[in-house]
Amino acid sequence: MAQYTRISGSVGLITLKNPPVNALSAVVRQGIVDSVERALGEPEVKCLVICGQSGKFCGGADIREFGKKMTGPPLIPVFHAIEAAAKPVVAAIEGIALGGGLELALGCHYRIAHSKAKLGLPEVTLGLLPAAAGSQRLPRLIGVPAALDLITTGRHVTAAEALQLGIVDQVTDHNTVDAAVKFALSVAGQSLDARRISTFPCPRLSNLDAVFEAAMQKVRQAARGAIAPIACVQAVRAAATLPYAQGLEREKELMATLFTSGQARALQYSFFAQRAVGRWSMPSGARWDTSKPKPIRKAAVIGLGTMGRGITVGLAQAGLSVVAVETQEKQLMEAKQAVSGMLERGAKKRGVSPPLGNISYSSNIKTVGDVDLVIEAVFEDMALKKEVFQQLSAVCRPGTFLCTNTSGLDIDDLASQTPNPELVVGMHFFAPAHVMKLLEVVYGPRSSPQAVATAMQLGKVIGKVSVAVGNCQGFVGNRMLSPYLSQANFLLEEGATPEFVDQVLEEFGFAMGAFRMSDLSGLDVGWRVRKAAGLVVPGQPARMRQGCRYSPLGDLLCEQGRFGQKTGSGWYQYDKPGSRVAKPDPWLHSFLEEYRTRHGLVARRIDHQEVLERCLYSLINEGFRILEEGIAAGPEDIDVIYVLGYSWPRHRGGPMFYADMVGLTRVLERLEFYHQAHPDVPSLQPCNLLRKLVASGSPPIHRWREVIKKVHSQL
Numbered sequence: 274m275a276q277y278t279r280i281s282g283s284v285g286l287i288t289l290k291n292p293p294v295n296a297l298s299a300v301v302r303q304g305i306v307d308s309v310e311r312a313l314g315e316p317e318v319k320c321l322v323i324c325g326q327s328g329k330f331c332g333g334a335d336i337r338e339f340g341k342k343m344t345g346p347p348l349i350p351v352f353h354a355i356e357a358a359a360k361p362v363v364a365a366i367e368g369i370a371l372g373g374g375l376e377l378a379l380g381c382h383y384r385i386a387h388s389k390a391k392l393g394l395p396e397v398t399l400g401l402l403p404a405a406a407g408s409q410r411l412p413r414l415i416g417v418p419a420a421l422d423l424i425t426t427g428r429h430v431t432a433a434e435a436l437q438l439g440i441v442d443q444v445t446d447h448n449t450v451d452a453a454v455k456f457a458l459s460v461a462g463q464s465l466d467a468r469r470i471s472t473f474p475c476p477r478l479s480n481l482d483a484v485f486e487a488a489m490q491k492v493r494q495a496a497r498g499a500i501a502p503i504a505c506v507q508a509v510r511a512a513a514t515l516p517y518a519q520g521l522e523r524e525k526e527l528m529a530t531l532f533t534s535g536q537a538r539a540l541q542y543s544f545f546a547q548r549a550v551g552r553w554s555m556p557s558g559a560r561w562d563t564s565k566p567k568p569i570r571k572a573a574v575i576g577l578g579t580m581g582r583g584i585t586v587g588l589a590q591a592g593l594s595v596v597a598v599e600t601q602e603k604q605l606m607e608a609k610q611a612v613s614g615m616l617e618r619g620a621k622k623r624g625v626s627p628p629l630g631n632i633s634y635s636s637n638i639k640t641v642g643d644v645d646l647v648i649e650a651v652f653e654d655m656a657l658k659k660e661v662f663q664q665l666s667a668v669c670r671p672g673t674f675l676c677t678n679t680s681g682l683d684i685d686d687l688a689s690q691t692p693n694p695e696l697v698v699g700m701h702f703f704a705p706a707h708v709m710k711l712l713e714v715v716y717g718p719r720s721s722p723q724a725v726a727t728a729m730q731l732g733k734v735i736g737k738v739s740v741a742v743g744n745c746q747g748f749v750g751n752r753m754l755s756p757y758l759s760q761a762n763f764l765l766e767e768g769a770t771p772e773f774v775d776q777v778l779e780e781f782g783f784a785m786g787a788f789r790m791s792d793l794s795g796l797d798v799g800w801r802v803r804k805a806a807g808l809v810v811p812g813q814p815a816r817m818r819q820g821c822r823y824s825p826l827g828d829l830l831c832e833q834g835r836f837g838q839k840t841g842s843g844w845y846q847y848d849k850p851g852s853r854v855a856k857p858d859p860w861l862h863s864f865l866e867e868y869r870t871r872h873g874l875v876a877r878r879i880d881h882q883e884v885l886e887r888c889l890y891s892l893i894n895e896g897f898r899i900l901e902e903g904i905a906a907g908p909e910d911i912d913v914i915y916v917l918g919y920s921w922p923r924h925r926g927g928p929m930f931y932a933d934m935v936g937l938t939r940v941l942e943r944l945e946f947y948h949q950a951h952p953d954v955p956s957l958q959p960c961n962l963l964r965k966l967v968a969s970g971s972p973p974i975h976r977w978r979e980v981i982k983k984v985h986s987q988l
């Protein structure tokens with residue numbers, strides 16, 4: 274609702290009340306209309322202030338209403354009514370003014386913001402554009418280049434930046450509503466002609482075409498197939514070239530296209546999925562709302578390689594005390610320098626001082642005796658990790674949580690090295706660990722709910738989106754990646770090139786195709802895992818392992834020392850070791866031809882559809898297996914992992930959402946087709962849960978959990 278009160282006798286105060294973020298639901302919109310009408314009709318009222326309850330101005334349109342039948346007054350006429358008011362209307366912005374919230378403020382005649390407030394038009398991140406006249410008013414207020422930046426990126430700006438840009442008129446460190454009331458009284462009675470943004474001409478640009486061409490090129494490059502950023506540029510162009518009313522019409526047309534696109538649905542699903550993963554549950558019945566985390570004030574990181582350094586930075590930046598341990602003195606010195614550099618650069622960006630004093634460095638593992646939680650981040654080698662866990666068990670005080678940063682090793686095996694396996698969980702960080710948003714929190718069969726809750730809470734404290742998953746080879750992310758990569762390799766055997774496979778996957782929207790990604794991560798990583806799994810055995814038939822089809826192509830490249838970017842060659846060639854520019858490699862092409870000849874394989878023409886379907890559907894099929902086994906609690910967990918950790922295009926929601934969009938029947942049919950063609954590839958065999966979902970009439974993704982529950986209860 275929107276509550277109307279009178280303060281200081283002559284000020285009408287409208288307070289938006291719709292927790293948690295005062296979103297502009299139908300009731301709130303109606304409340305604003307009624308309140309404005311009332312205030313304008315009261316002769317004693319000289320001016321109006323609009324604010325939000327609980328220190329939050331407004332988080333924008335109510336996203337939960339999207340896709341439902343529209344009720345209540347639409348936003349644009351509401352904002353026009355405010356702008357047309359004959360009495361000054363001042364927005365008192367505390368906390369947030371986002372999307373429709375900022376558009377509401379732009380409809381007001383003045384804007385006063387608290388110094389800690391954040392403002393922005395993040396609609397693009399939901400697959401939309403600021404279609405409550407935001408795309409038309411903002412360029413008129415702050416000029417085209419700045420408006421393009423804000424609208425196409427959706428970034429939030431601080432109150433200080435908003436003041437500099439001209440979005441707000443005043444910033445206060447004190448009570449914002451009081452400041453807004455005082456301000457409103459000071460301008461009451463003054464002409465409002467120069468305060469109605471819709472009447473402003475858009476500031477002229479001599480190089481208008483060049484500015485829009487450059488903007489379009491920039492968004493196309495970054496968008497990876499997303500259409501909203503492009504529509505945002507088109508809408509701002511309308512503001513710059515058309516009268517306001519016509520610009521609004523264009524904004525409306527563009528919005529209609531976006532609103533009905535699957536991309537907006539995918540991005541809105543992704544928004545809620547990222548919040549839903551915080552409400553985790555385990556097959557044992559333990560849940561986020563019944564498991565209390567322990568507060569972590571002091572943590573230790575063991576092993577200061579690339580991952581350990583990033584984790585240390587993340588913890589220190591979040592204000593924790595960190596003991597950073599590296600047993601090799603030389604590496605300890607190098608790590609100290611590197612971590613300090615990362616902290617200094619990060620602090621400079623945020624305009625704060627670097628939290629260097631939060632970290633104490635040591636070469637002695639015994640110095641971790643008083644910490645609340647340890648994150649072991651040594652080399653990905655089970656024997657080494659076990660040794661560290663045994664040492665930790667001897668030196669840590671009772672009750673210390675022991676976490677391992679691993680991308681796939683058995684958490685339970687590691688937990689068995691300690692007398693308190695219930696305190697052990699996996700924390701799978703993604704490189705660079707201080708930047709990447711995703712954290713897989715991996716519980717073993719003996720991990721306590723409190724250990725999981727504590728790791729999830731710590732993830733939140735350091736700014737991660739944490740997803741709780743069960744313990745299995747590769748957990749969720751890497752386990753699903755395995756059949757995807759296998760298919761990519763099989764396609765090479767059958768006639769494709771790495772360039773073609775990557776092109777198809779990149780056109781789909783991945784930041785990098787399978788082969789460019791493998792070159793970046795290092796081919797030796799997978800080689801080591803395959804060796805440990807007993808798959809790289811000399812003398813075995815080259816293309817079969819344990820009765821299943823196997824491609825040794827990656828192993829053969831590793832045997833040649835081609836580990837990817839770091840060695841200057843892998844699936845591609847690079848100018849020098851460490852270079853990032855991948856070039857097609859004639860050597861690799863001849864190597865593939867020789868390989869096919871040696872194995873009697875005849876190269877055939879492979880099209881886009883086959884590459885996409887085999888790579889993606891095998892990955893999706895593994896996702897269904899993961900759901901069936903209860904390793905992930907729901908499809909949202911898998912989708913968040915893929916969007917945040919594996920560059921799955923956000924505008925496609927994630928692999929499980931994509932399966933829902935494509936249609937489960939279609940996915941099942943194509944898997945059956947490919948499995949018939951490749952009966953020796955088990956990952957193409959449609960899994961039970963997928964069949965059950967199709968048999969239950971392919972319910973929409975938000976109802977999959979019901980079917981999953983039934984499958985689990987039958988086990």
Ligand SMILES: CC/C=C/CC(=O)SCCNC(=O)CCNC(=O)[C@H](O)C(C)(C)COP(=O)(O)OP(=O)(O)OC[C@H]1O[C@@H](n2cnc3c(N)ncnc32)[C@H](O)[C@@H]1OP(=O)(O)O
Nearest residue numbers: 293294296332333334335336337371372373374395396548
């Ligand atoms: C005609 C169509 C016009 C569209 C114009 C628009 O306005 S589109 C919407 C534009 N607004 C946004 O994109 C803001 C989205 N929200 C956020 O970025 C963040 O939630 C926040 C406001 C910065 C707050 O972040 P914080 O980390 O503090 O909390 P959460 O993100 O966890 O959110 C708390 C709960 O609030 C729900 N929520 C947030 N925004 C909205 C919204 N606009 N509508 C409805 N609900 C919203 C969010 O889902 C959380 O609830 P859960 O139950 O946990 O999901």
